[in-house]
Amino acid sequence: MKIYLKFLSLFVIIAIVSCSKKEDPFVASDPMLTLELKSDAGNGELEVLSLNDAVVFTVTGSDGEDYSEASNYYINDTPITGRTYTFSATGTYAVKAVYNDITSNILNFEVLAPTERALTIDFSRAMKNQTITFGLLDSNGDDTASEATFYVNGNVISGFTYNSANDGSFEVYAEYVVDNESFSTPVKNFSVYTPKRKVVVEDYTGTWCGFCPAVALAIDTVKAATNHISVVAIHETGSTLPDPMHFDDIEILKDEFGIGGLPQARLNRTQKWLDPYKKEDVLAMAGNETNLSIAIDSKMTGSNLTIDTKLMYANGSEAGDKLVVYLVESGIIYAQTNYFNNTSGHPLEGHGNPIPDFVHNDALRNSLSDIFGDAIANTSAYTEYKKQYSIEIPSEYNVDNLSVIVMVVNANNEAKNSQHAEVGENKQYE
The missing domain is CATH 2.60.40.1930 (Macroglobulin (MG2) domain)
Incomplete structure (x- = not known):
C-alpha cells in the first residue's frame, strides 16, 4: 500500500510539473521602466x-x-x-x-519661417505597391499638400500620394506658392522594398550527440550562401551527459513537431530537413518574394532587454497567425561528441572525440513569446502591427553574442516568414 501511494504521489507531481510547463513555457521578467x-x-x-x-x-x-x-x-x-x-x-x-x-x-x-514648409513622408521605407502619402506643413502645423506640386525623382506626380511596383531609392520635393512667390522644399529620401523570405532552420541537437555536428556544418554552408535564414539550435541534455545549453521546453517542441532521435532538423518549423542536409533544400525557398515583412528593434538598459517587433502584411493577416520571439546565443565553447573523427575525408576527421573547443552558435536560450507564438490581432493590409517584449538577461549569457529571432507562423505552426537581428540592432523591414 505504501509503495502504491508513493507511486501515485510521484505520478501526480510529474503530471503537475508537465501541465505547468505546457501552459507557462516562459515567465517574463517584471517589465522594465520606460x-x-x-x-x-x-x-x-x-x-x-x-x-x-x-x-x-x-x-x-x-x-x-x-x-x-x-x-x-x-x-x-x-x-x-x-x-x-x-x-x-x-x-x-x-x-x-x-x-x-x-x-x-x-x-x-x-x-x-513664415514662407517655409515642412515636407513629411508617412513611410520612409515602404513595401512594394504600398501607398505613400506626402504632407506639406506650414508654420501653424496646417497641411497644405493639396495646394502644392510634388516631384518624385524629378517627375511631377498627380496629387500627393505615390506607390511603386519596383524596389529602389527615391527623392521627393514639393513646389508651393506663398504671396504669389514660388518656393521649393529641400529634397527628402524614401525607399521601396520587396519582402524576401527568411527560412527558419531549427536544429534539434545536443553536445552528447555524435552525429549532430553534421547539421551544424550544413547550416554553416547555408549561411555562407545566403543571409535569408534564421537559425535556432535547440539543445537537449542527454541521459548521462549534461548539455549546458539545454532548453527546458524542448520536449514540448519535440512532441509538437514529431522529433525523435537526434539529430533532427526542421525548415520553417514543420518541414523535415533530411540527411545529407542539402543546402539546395533551403536555398530553394530563401530570398523568395513574399507578402509579409518583419522588423526588430532591441535595446539593452542595464541587464534589461526590450524588443520591439513590427509586422507588415501586403494582404493582411490570416486567422491563426502567431508571433514567435526567441533569444539565441552564439559563440559558446563546449566539448562536442564527434562520431566523424575517424571518417576519412569528413570535415571533422581528426578533430577529436569529443571536440574540446567546439563553437556552438544560435543556441536557444529563452522564448519571450509562447513557444508556439502569441496570437496576432486582425491586421489589415499595409497596417503596422507592433508588440513589445522584455526580459532581464541572466548574468551567464554573453550579451555581445545574443540575437533575436522573430517568426510569424500560421495556424498549423508553419513559419510564414522570419527575421533575425543582433541585440541592440535596429533591423528594418526587408
Whole structure:
C-alpha cells in the first residue's frame, strides 16, 4: 500500500510539473521602466513650430509615475535647463529626456519661417505597391499638400500620394506658392522594398550527440550562401551527459513537431530537413518574394532587454497567425561528441572525440513569446502591427553574442516568414 501511494504521489507531481510547463513555457521578467516624453505642442512623429515658440515637456513612466521634474532634457543632444524650451532659430530639432540611465522616446520638431514648409513622408521605407502619402506643413502645423506640386525623382506626380511596383531609392520635393512667390522644399529620401523570405532552420541537437555536428556544418554552408535564414539550435541534455545549453521546453517542441532521435532538423518549423542536409533544400525557398515583412528593434538598459517587433502584411493577416520571439546565443565553447573523427575525408576527421573547443552558435536560450507564438490581432493590409517584449538577461549569457529571432507562423505552426537581428540592432523591414 505504501509503495502504491508513493507511486501515485510521484505520478501526480510529474503530471503537475508537465501541465505547468505546457501552459507557462516562459515567465517574463517584471517589465522594465520606460519613459514616454510628450510636449504641449503635440506628440506626432514631427511637430512644426514657428520662430520663438515655447514648448513644455512632460515625462511619464511606464509605472504611471510623473518623472517630468526629475528628468534631464536634451535638444539635439545638448542639455537644457528645466523642461521648457523656446525655439529661437529655424531648423530641425530632436528632443529626448533621460532619468537615471533610462532614455525616453525622441520628439522631432521643425521650426519654420513664415514662407517655409515642412515636407513629411508617412513611410520612409515602404513595401512594394504600398501607398505613400506626402504632407506639406506650414508654420501653424496646417497641411497644405493639396495646394502644392510634388516631384518624385524629378517627375511631377498627380496629387500627393505615390506607390511603386519596383524596389529602389527615391527623392521627393514639393513646389508651393506663398504671396504669389514660388518656393521649393529641400529634397527628402524614401525607399521601396520587396519582402524576401527568411527560412527558419531549427536544429534539434545536443553536445552528447555524435552525429549532430553534421547539421551544424550544413547550416554553416547555408549561411555562407545566403543571409535569408534564421537559425535556432535547440539543445537537449542527454541521459548521462549534461548539455549546458539545454532548453527546458524542448520536449514540448519535440512532441509538437514529431522529433525523435537526434539529430533532427526542421525548415520553417514543420518541414523535415533530411540527411545529407542539402543546402539546395533551403536555398530553394530563401530570398523568395513574399507578402509579409518583419522588423526588430532591441535595446539593452542595464541587464534589461526590450524588443520591439513590427509586422507588415501586403494582404493582411490570416486567422491563426502567431508571433514567435526567441533569444539565441552564439559563440559558446563546449566539448562536442564527434562520431566523424575517424571518417576519412569528413570535415571533422581528426578533430577529436569529443571536440574540446567546439563553437556552438544560435543556441536557444529563452522564448519571450509562447513557444508556439502569441496570437496576432486582425491586421489589415499595409497596417503596422507592433508588440513589445522584455526580459532581464541572466548574468551567464554573453550579451555581445545574443540575437533575436522573430517568426510569424500560421495556424498549423508553419513559419510564414522570419527575421533575425543582433541585440541592440535596429533591423528594418526587408
